[in-house]
Structure formats: structure tokens, C-alpha cells
Amino acid sequence: MTTTASDSTDLDDPTSEIMADPYGVYARLREAGPVHRIAGPDGRPAWIVTRYEDVRRALADPRLSLDKRRALPGGYQGFALPPALDANLLNMDPPDHTRIRRLVTRAFTAGRIERLRGPVRRTAVALLDEIAPHGRADLVAAYAAPLPIAVICELLGVPARDRPDFRDWTDALVAPDPARPGRAKEAVGSMLRFFGRLLTHKRAEPGDDLLSALIAVRDEGDDRLSEDELMSLAFLILFAGYENTVQLIGNAALALLSHPEQLATLRAEPSRIPAAVEELARYDGPALLAIRRFPVEDVLIGGATVPAGETVLLSLAAADRDPHRFPEPDRLDLDRDTAGHLALGHGIHYCLGAPLARLETEIALAVLLERFPSLALDVPLSDLRRRPSTRARGLLALPVRY
Numbered sequence: 092m093t094t095t096a097s098d099s100t101d102l103d104d105p106t107s108e109i110m111a112d113p114y115g116v117y118a119r120l121r122e123a124g125p126v127h128r129i130a131g132p133d134g135r136p137a138w139i140v141t142r143y144e145d146v147r148r149a150l151a152d153p154r155l156s157l158d159k160r161r162a163l164p165g166g167y168q169g170f171a172l173p174p175a176l177d178a179n180l181l182n183m184d185p186p187d188h189t190r191i192r193r194l195v196t197r198a199f200t201a202g203r204i205e206r207l208r209g210p211v212r213r214t215a216v217a218l219l220d221e222i223a224p225h226g227r228a229d230l231v232a233a234y235a236a237p238l239p240i241a242v243i244c245e246l247l248g249v250p251a252r253d254r255p256d257f258r259d260w261t262d263a264l265v266a267p268d269p270a271r272p273g274r275a276k277e278a279v280g281s282m283l284r285f286f287g288r289l290l291t292h293k294r295a296e297p298g299d300d301l302l303s304a305l306i307a308v309r310d311e312g313d314d315r316l317s318e319d320e321l322m323s324l325a326f327l328i329l330f331a332g333y334e335n336t337v338q339l340i341g342n343a344a345l346a347l348l349s350h351p352e353q354l355a356t357l358r359a360e361p362s363r364i365p366a367a368v369e370e371l372a373r374y375d376g377p378a379l380l381a382i383r384r385f386p387v388e389d390v391l392i393g394g395a396t397v398p399a400g401e402t403v404l405l406s407l408a409a410a411d412r413d414p415h416r417f418p419e420p421d422r423l424d425l426d427r428d429t430a431g432h433l434a435l436g437h438g439i440h441y442c443l444g445a446p447l448a449r450l451e452t453e454i455a456l457a458v459l460l461e462r463f464p465s466l467a468l469d470v471p472l473s474d475l476r477r478r479p480s481t482r483a484r485g486l487l488a489l490p491v492r493y
């Protein structure tokens with residue numbers, strides 16, 4: 092577990108332990124040393140960084156590249172996307188990243204997100220109205236998952252008739268079915284064709300949606316987004332925006348249900364929900380790891396020299412539970428000062444959708460508490476199962492009664 096050996100054989104592989112108990116494993120790693128060489132989730136050697144100060148510094152270090160082409164040959168083996176979807180912000184460094192992020196920021200404005208407030212609330216209310224008569228439900232399937240997908244469709248301007256297909260493809264990517272091995276690849280193909288058609292349609296008939304705005308956006312130099320960049324962005328916004336938000340709503344609901352006294356304070360004072368979302372994201376955020384990074388030169392991290400081209404994993408979960416930064420980090424404390432938490436990243440790749448993620452989670456929790464005053468877990472805590480992922484921490488199901 093605590094190896095810092097430089098050869099790539101006999102590396103500890105904490106993958107299954109991390110899936111079972113990420114905070115316990117990360118606490119042990121963090122105490123044993125700031126940086127460890129382990130077998131990463133792809134089975135290849137990787138360096139994992141666990142302390143808050145090191146993770147925060149590394150997130151903003153321009154010597155750590157997100158561009159896969161910076162990986163050593165034969166090193167990192169990640170999920171391979173077709174080139175038309177690979178021109179995305181999370182696979183890019185400046186100056187390309189700067190250029191695209193600047194263009195997107197012009198279209199993805201605070202006003203556009205604020206305009207989603209009404210639709211998010213209406214969707215949340217409608218979803219709960221639907222399950223209300225049953226008295227019990229799986230909150231992930233009935234609420235945490237359909238809400239963000241509806242919001243992303245609204246944001247991107249996906250027509251209502253296409254939304255069921257859209258959701259099937261997204262689910263095939265986010266939660267691959269081991270019984271259908273080719274399904275994720277098929278879903279990428281379907282999505283690629285779908286976005287191609289949608290872009291053609293939005294070009295001919297622009298709407299009041301983000302995709303139309305991204306097509307139209309230009310900067311002072313008359314620069315604009317290419318077809319591949321538009322496709323990659325639509326895909327990234329869907330992917331990054333859907334999966335993480337589902338898991339944050341589910342994890343947050345569970346954290347509150349398992350801390351009844353803190354749940355009661357929020358019910359009494361719903362105006363505290365926005366601050367609570369920050370602590371809930373710190374306490375059990377979905378993004379356990381940042382996107383893998385590759386040093387462009389040998390870089391000293393936490394006292395270890397990480398050679399150029401090797402894979403660096405920055406553990407956001409370990410950093411946000413570092414007792415040197417957040418006292419008693421394993422305690423959910425809605426009154427805590429959470430400033431500087433890393434659940435949404437830090438630096439130039441800081442989550443582009445952070446205002447939307449916050450808005451959705453706040454409304455999801457507010458509507459849930461309003462609508463179901465007697466909400467409670469419907470199974471013992473020990474029966475709950477997590478998704479088998481070292482990257483996106485979430486629940487397979489959250490059975491509740493109300």
C-alpha cells in the first residue's frame with residue numbers, strides 16, 4: 092500500500108479496497124506519506140497524491156498536463172473516445188484550453204444558469220409527485236438520476252422526443268452493463284450521430300439553448316468553435332454534468348438521512364441549504380479523483396520526484412478529508428468553514444458547471460425536504476451498495492420511505 096518503489100512490478104493495487112472504503116484507504120495512505128506509487132484503476136503504475144496542500148498545488152501546476160499525448164508510450168490506458176469527442180477541455184492544456192474555455196464561458200453565462208432555476212424546480216416537484224402515492228421508492232432511480240438528465244437536455248436544447256434515447260445512451264456509458272460488453276461503444280456511436288444531427292438542426296434553427304449559443308459564439312478575434320470542438324463540448328457537458336450531479340444528490344441525501352439532527356436543522360432553516368451543499372460535497376463528493384495528469388518534466392510532488400510522462404492521480408476525496416485542512420474531517424458538520432474544498436476542482440480546469448451543480452443540488456434537496464416531511468431510509472445503512480467505481484462515488488440505489 093505504501094510503496095514508493097520506482098519499478099513497476101509488485102505495485103499494490105488498492106482499487107477494490109478503495110471501492111469498498113475510499114476514506115479509510117485514503118486516510119491510511121495520507122498518514123503513511125504524501126505520495127505513493129500504486130497500480131492505478133487501469134492496472135498501470137500511477138502516483139497518487141493525498142494531502143490537501145499537495146493536491147491543491149498540483150491541480151494548478153502548469154507542468155502537469157491533461158493531454159494524453161504527454162503520457163509515456165505503453166503507460167496510461169484510459170477510456171478511448173473517437174477523435175470527434177476527444178477535443179475536450181479535460182484532455183487539453185493551454186493555449187487550446189484557454190481558447191475553448193473562453194468561448195464556452197461566453198455562452199455558459201450566469202444568466203443562462205439562473206434561467207434554469209424554474210425548470211429544475213418544476214422537474215423536481217413533478218418527479219416527487221409521481222412517486223408520492225407509493226410511500227416508498229429508490230431515490231436514485233426515481234429522483235437523483237432523472238433530474239440532472241432533464242436539466243442537461245433543457246440546457247443543451249435536446250428536443251423532448253429524443254430525451255428517452257438520450258438517457259439510455261448516457262446510462263450505457265455511465266453504468267456499463269457487464270452482460271452487454273459492446274453497449275458503451277454503440278452508445279458513443281449513437282450519441283455522435285445524434286449530436287451531429289442536433290448541431291445541423293440548431294444551425295438551421297437556433298433556439299434559446301446552450302448549443303445554439305455555442306455555435307454562434309465568437310470572440311474579439313472572430314475565433315469560433317470547430318465542429319469537433321462543439322461535439323466534444325456537448326459530450327463533455329453531458330457526461331461531466333450528468334454523472335457527478337446524480338451522485339452528489341444521492342450522496343447528499345444519504346448523508347442527511349444518516350445524520351437526523353443535521354437534517355432537522357436544515358428542515359427548520361432551509362436558507363442554510365446552499366452552505367450545506369458545500370459541506371456535503373466536501374464530505375462525500377462524487378469526484379474521488381481529478382482527471383489523471385502527466386508531468387511534462389520531472390516534477391517534485393510531496394517530496395517525491397515524479398518522472399515526466401507517468402500518471403499522476405490527485406485524490407480530491409483524500410484532500411477534502413485531510414485533518415490538517417479540515418479539523419475532524421470525517422464528521423459531517425453543516426456549520427463548518429468549507430472554503431477551499433476541492434470537490435469541484437481548482438485552477439484552470441475548475442468545474443465549468445459548478446454554478447449549475449450547486450443550483451441543482453440545492454433545489455433537489457430543498458424540494459425533497461419540503462415535499463416529504465417524514466423522509467427516512469427504508470433499509471439498514473449496511474444494506475446500501477455503492478457503484479463499483481474508483482472515480483465517481485455514488486449509490487447503486489437509495490431506498491427511502493416517506
Ligand code: HEM
Nearest residue numbers: 180181331332335336339381382435436440442443444448
Ligand atoms: C456535483 C456535480 C459536479 C461535480 C462534483 C463536478 C466536478 C468536477 C471536477 C472535480 C472538475 C475538475 C476536474 C479536474 O481538474 O481534473 C470538473 C470539471 C468540469 N466540469 Fe464538473 N462537476 C459537476 C457538475 C458539472 C456540471 C453540471 C457540468 C456542466 C453542465 C460540469 C462540467 C464540467 C466541465 C466542462 C469541466 C471541465 C472544465 C475544464 O477543463 O476547464 N460539471 N467538474
